[in-house]
Amino acid sequence: MNILSKKLAIPALAFALLSLGSCSKWLDLKPQEGVVAEDYWQTKEQVRAAVNGLYISLITSPLTQELFMHGEIRTDMVEVSTFAPQPYTEYRFADMLPTNSFSNWGTFYRIINYCNNVIDNAPGVKELDPTFTQADLDAYIGEALAIRAWMYLNLARIWGDVPIKLTYTASDEDLAAIAKSPQRNVLDAVVADLVRAEPMVRETFGNTAADKGKITRYTVNALLADTYLWQDEFQKATDVCDKIIDAEIFELVSGDASTWLSELFGQGNSIEGIFELQYDRQQLNPFYALFRQNAIYTAGQNVYEVLFQFDAADPENFDVRGDRGALSTATNMIYKYHGLNRTQTKSLEESYTHWMVYRYADVLLMKAEALNGLNRGQEALDLIYMIRERGNAMQGTDLNPGADDQQGITTFIVEERAREFAYEGKRWFDVLRNAGRNNYERIDLITSMIVGFAPPDRQQSMLAKYRDVNSHYLPIYYIEMQRSGGVLEQNPFYGN
Structure with a gap:
């Protein structure tokens, strides 16, 4: 059993802070009656508890179920069983509507609001608690910035254009509908948070469980690499991958079948x-049932x-x-x-x-993708084959592209990522990211995948929908549309 849960034990007051957020208004961010901010943010211990509460929110919310679903349900990696309720099959077979509950982004925005709470209120504690150092304050804010950035990265690749809210919603007076920002602006905001966080967060917490279960500088760099790939910033992605590689503290585990x-x-x-979300005997993961x-x-x-x-x-x-x-x-x-x-x-x-x-294999394959984008094909292939050798990949899956075959290497990377990260919530995003470059030059990555799993009686309908690039992003949940008072515009694929 891992020990991080003990380190994340937080007082009842901090749990109360995490419960602030069941609201009938826009973005579901308003706190319930209970803890009042001015009564809470007094000591460094309270800041630490609130930051630890961010990690608790990641494993006690439906986040991982949703990340799995959004990353896998539209792909050839899974089948949806007869036990699945209708919203699953609608999502699976491109029959998604704004009334489908899986189009609700509430989980992500609630966690963002918890992060905004820390970012907005923690600095004031330093004036009240003389034992609270600037280094500790910076580290806590850096962790909150990185988690917020991760949530916005997910929003950008699931919904595309989304509202950006960077201040804490504490009361009705703070609730105001916000228009969507273009996906590129959301990604810019993600990078801004991560660049700010990188020098602030710790390189190590001094024990393995915390170093894997909390935000470190290496987590921030992995997030940056991922985001840069979505922006086609290949040199920047390569550079931040190298920061992780050059640290020489991560390795691929043995490819021995027994271990x-x-x-x-x-x-x-x-x-x-x-970075691993740390479930344990006190907080089981949701996957046994799924x-x-x-x-x-x-x-x-x-x-x-x-x-x-x-x-x-x-x-x-x-x-x-x-x-x-x-x-x-x-x-x-x-x-x-x-x-x-x-x-x-x-x-x-x-x-x-x-x-x-994120794990080290992801860093190596993200760097390979970036190198391929820079036309450094042989270097990209060297990294792909490193991953294949560790996994003992079968010879029949070797596409054997030439070093100057950029499109062939792209296909090879996408397929190798499917093998390496099977069921880790990455498949749809890997396909979408690579398909969408250069004005969807590789739309075939999506359409060929759809052909691979669509039932014969649905295939043509699904292909027609997926050829409309707006269908690659989810609709805004109908309740959010109603709450926004006309400020939000629906994804055009789903009407208004």
Whole structure:
């Protein structure tokens, strides 16, 4: 069991701060009656509790379920089972409407508001508590900035254009409808927060669980690399990846079949982990029910045979990320989140596998994507093959592009990311990001994926919808539209 939960234990008052936010008004940000800000922000201990509360909000909210859904449900990696309620199938088969509850962005904005609370109110505590150092204040604000940036990055890649709210909503008087900002401006705001946070946050907290479960400088750089890729800022992405690589404190875990899954996921907080949401026995993850007990999601029908492949002549030669790594071929069950190792699974009471936000393999493949964007194809290929060698990728999955074949390398990267990060909530975003470059020069990455999983009777309808690039982003939930009083404009694909 990891120890971070003990370090994140927070007093009842801090939990009360996290509960501020069930409102019937715009963005669902208004606090409930209870703790009043001026009664709370008095000591450095209260600031620490509020920041620790940010991490609690990441694992007690529906965040990870939503990140999985938004990253996987529109892809060839999963199937949606007969246990799934209608909103899942609507999302899966491009029948999404503004009335679908999965178009509700409330989880992300509530966490943003918790971050804004810290960013706005923590500085005043330094004037009241002489023991509160500037370095500690900066570190706490840096953590809040980075978490806020991560939430806005998610909003930008799920909804596209979204409102930007950078101040705390504490009362009805603070509630005012805000128009959407273009996606490019949202990404600029993400970068601004991260650039500000980078020199403020700690490089280490002094113990492994906290270094993997809280925001460090390396987390900030990974977030920056990700965001820069969405902006096509390839040199900047390369540079921040190099900051992580050059630190020489992260490594790929061994590709040994007996240890790969158990080190990375069964136990967690491995030498490869950069930022992992820390579930434990006191706060179980939600994935046992989603993937195993009346499973809503199962592995895609052709994932193993097409994506991972196998060696029919030698059953001992296999991609360690495939069978009983990402999925179980015997049951088509998503295995990664409840496998203790290749032969043992966790019970419901042991369902505390962490949610991976970033790990070192991601940094290497993000750098490969950036290098390919800079026409440094051989360097990109060297990194891809490093990941493939660790995973023991099958020869049949080697696309073998030439160093000057930029489009071929792009396809290779997207496919290798699917193998490496299967069911880690990244697939849709990887496809969308690479498809959308140069005015959707690679729209085929999306359409070929749709052809791969759409039922025959839905295929043409889904393809027609996905050829409209506005369909790649979700509608604004109808209740938010009503609350905004006409200030919000609906995504044009879904009408007004």
